[in-house]
Amino acid sequence: MKNESIIESLLFAAGDEGLTAGQMAAVLNIQIDELTKILQSMADSLIQDEVRGIMITSFGDEYRMMTKKENAAYIQQLAEKPSPKTLSQAALETLAIIAYNQPVTRIEVEDIRGVKTDRPIATLCARGLIEEAGRADAPGRPILYATTTEFLDAFQLKSITDLPPLEEGDIPMPQEADLFFGRFEEALDE
Amino acid sequence: MKNESIIESLLFAAGDEGLTAGQMAAVLNIQIDELTKILQSMADSLIQDEVRGIMITSFGDEYRMMTKKENAAYIQQLAEKPSPKTLSQAALETLAIIAYNQPVTRIEVEDIRGVKTDRPIATLCARGLIEEAGRADAPGRPILYATTTEFLDAFQLKSITDLPPLEEGDIPMPQEADLFFGRFEEALDE
Amino acid sequence: MMEYKVKIDSFEGPLDLLLHLIQQLEIDIYDIPAAEITNQYLSYVNTMQQLELDVASEYLVMAATLIAMKSRSLLPDHSSEEEDYMDEEDPRDELARRLIEYKKYKEAAGRLHELEEERTKLFSRPPADQLFSSNAEGPLNVSIFDMLGAFQKMTRRKKLAVPPKATVRREELSVEKRMKILKEKLWASKEPIRFDDLFDSNERNELVVSFLAILELMKQNEIVVSQKGNFADLYVTAGGNET
Numbered sequence: 001m002k003n004e005s006i007i008e009s010l011l012f013a014a015g016d017e018g019l020t021a022g023q024m025a026a027v028l029n030i031q032i033d034e035l036t037k038i039l040q041s042m043a044d045s046l047i048q049d050e051v052r053g054i055m056i057t058s059f060g061d062e063y064r065m066m067t068k069k070e071n072a073a074y075i076q077q078l079a080e081k082p083s084p085k086t087l088s089q090a091a092l093e094t095l096a097i098i099a100y101n102q103p104v105t106r107i108e109v110e111d112i113r114g115v116k117t118d119r120p121i122a123t124l125c126a127r128g129l130i131e132e133a134g135r136a137d138a139p140g141r142p143i144l145y146a147t148t149t150e151f152l153d154a155f156q157l158k159s160i161t162d163l164p165p166l167e168e169g170d171i172p173m174p175q176e177a178d179l180f181f182g183r184f185e186e187a188l189d190e
Numbered sequence: 191m192k193n194e195s196i197i198e199s200l201l202f203a204a205g206d207e208g209l210t211a212g213q214m215a216a217v218l219n220i221q222i223d224e225l226t227k228i229l230q231s232m233a234d235s236l237i238q239d240e241v242r243g244i245m246i247t248s249f250g251d252e253y254r255m256m257t258k259k260e261n262a263a264y265i266q267q268l269a270e271k272p273s274p275k276t277l278s279q280a281a282l283e284t285l286a287i288i289a290y291n292q293p294v295t296r297i298e299v300e301d302i303r304g305v306k307t308d309r310p311i312a313t314l315c316a317r318g319l320i321e322e323a324g325r326a327d328a329p330g331r332p333i334l335y336a337t338t339t340e341f342l343d344a345f346q347l348k349s350i351t352d353l354p355p356l357e358e359g360d361i362p363m364p365q366e367a368d369l370f371f372g373r374f375e376e377a378l379d380e
Numbered sequence: 381m382m383e384y385k386v387k388i389d390s391f392e393g394p395l396d397l398l399l400h401l402i403q404q405l406e407i408d409i410y411d412i413p414a415a416e417i418t419n420q421y422l423s424y425v426n427t428m429q430q431l432e433l434d435v436a437s438e439y440l441v442m443a444a445t446l447i448a449m450k451s452r453s454l455l456p457d458h459s460s461e462e463e464d465y466m467d468e469e470d471p472r473d474e475l476a477r478r479l480i481e482y483k484k485y486k487e488a489a490g491r492l493h494e495l496e497e498e499r500t501k502l503f504s505r506p507p508a509d510q511l512f513s514s515n516a517e518g519p520l521n522v523s524i525f526d527m528l529g530a531f532q533k534m535t536r537r538k539k540l541a542v543p544p545k546a547t548v549r550r551e552e553l554s555v556e557k558r559m560k561i562l563k564e565k566l567w568a569s570k571e572p573i574r575f576d577d578l579f580d581s582n583e584r585n586e587l588v589v590s591f592l593a594i595l596e597l598m599k600q601n602e603i604v605v606s607q608k609g610n611f612a613d614l615y616v617t618a619g620g621n622e623t
Contacts, residue, residue, distance in 0.1 A: 012202075089507055096534075114537070115507075205504050205506050279392055287485050356484050
């Protein structure tokens with residue numbers, strides 16, 4: 001059953017965002033009915049198989065891969081044993097996005113990372129590497145974040161302009177607004 | 191085998207941050223030897239099992255869960271953005287020279303390439319593939335460069351010793367030594 | 381002419397150009413014919429200059445080296461003094477050594493490229509937020525390179541198209557269909573409808589389609605949009621040329 005392998009790859013790579021049956025069926029080029037049947041049997045066997053540590057959950061027609069509940073305590077243990085002197089991948093990613101896009105909201109960071117980012121932001125704030133820098137002019141007036149002088153110290157930078165320039169296309173930017181207004185302008189031109 | 195389930199959960203949660211054998215062994219409260227044995231058997235059976243779409247890879251002392259190569263095209267179909275650009279020839283040559291000779295100064299790289307190499311080095315730094323590794327004990331104390339763990343990740347190498355061996359090229363070499371011994375033997379025959 | 385330009389531009393430096401010539405002319409790298417290679421090399425560099433390409437100084441330095449090598453080869457042959465093993469080194473040997481050294485890494489670069497391509501076929505997922513510890517303390521020991529590495533790792537991940545949240549309807553609406561739905565909704569309502577409430581999906585495509593539909597309806601005078609003042613909510617009413 002090659003389809004099961006592809007579904008596992010897709011759900012894994014989709015992260016916490018999940019995928020709909022429709023999206024997966026389209027990729028596999030099969031009927032949604034057939035897809036949901038495969039998904040159901042995969043989900044069942046994951047639950048029953050003691051050797052497996054992940055499961056498939058569904059919400060509406062959205063499917064997500066998650067760790068099994070009974071292993072939550074072990075994951076928690078991992079979180080409680082931080083390596084003291086370095087930052088985690090999650091924190092470094094978050095920091096990089098803020099440094100290159102500042103000031104920026106949490107939602108924008110999450111949009112780029114594709115995963116929730118409350119905790120990394122809380123820790124970076126607690127560490128004094130980022131700080132609140134006003135509010136965005138958007139619904140809900142979300143907090144904007146920017147790097148601090150401590151950030152410059154920690155990374156031995158004279159100023160924020162000292163950050164190594166990234167190549168064109170390397171900086172993922174939140175683009176929703178641009179797309180929207182791009183099409184809006186097109187429409188006006190007509 | 192409950193341990194396998196926990197390991198799967200841990201690797202899944204860690205995502206592309208990966209985990210060391212030590213971290214996992216600590217959580218499971220088992221010896222590292224035992225853990226690596228379990229990991230190895232899990233990795234093997236994932237590769238062999240056609241129904242599975244993920245696999246366990248290792249580089250450095252870090253283990254990570256990844257999608258299988260043969261499913262790449264399906265994931266690409268759902269991807270919002272194209273893959274990041276691959277490196278230019280200039281950057282690749284520079285990286286090769288640094289990787290095989292590290293730590294090495296910019297001047298040494300330029301000696302081999304026969305051309306200025308500031309920009310490729312800046313690009314490689316910005317990509318996190320090389321980093322400064324102290325200063326050479328030479329006039330002007332030039333910066334030394336070495337590859338990073340991100341380099342290992344970007345090229346799927348377990349360690350730096352995993353680099354494909356440098357070939358002497360397909361230019362037929364008149365072997366100095368052979369010539370010498372050839373003549374030596376001739377002399378003995380007389 | 382264009383072909384030339386592309387070709388010449390694609391050399392990584394004088395050594396790369398020389399390797400190309402050696403290959404093209406099928407020359408033994410250990411016995412480089414100084415005159416021939418110099419002439420070929422100079423004609424390439426000339427073309428580059430004629431095309432007003434920015435010829436790196438390294439090309440000119442190499443040109444000078446080659447010319448010196450060529451003139452030496454044209455000098456009367458000293459090889460009659462065959463016994464003189466202490467003869468100074470043939471400059472061609474030094475050049476061959478450099479070319480071979482460079483070629484080694486040029487080929488290694490090719491193999492790295494293949495590995496890089498293979499790597500783009502593997503994907504992982506973002507680390508779970510719950511894994512992230514918030515009680516890290518002590519002095520920080522990270523460099524800018526750690527940050528850039530993490531950042532690159534992230535760009536290699538694939539962000540898959542996010543399914544629409546909450547609303548399940550996935551069918552794509554055309555602007556025309558959307559206009560019809562909006563019209564029905566507005567005509568059915570006695571009160572003006574708040575502009576924001578006309579968008580019943582957060583999905584980008586749908587937002588754009590709805591928005592275009594409203595613009596079109598305004599243009600056709602099918603609806604009237606009103607606002608009490610700057611930054612106040614917009615209200616939409618059916619109106620204009622009802623038939």
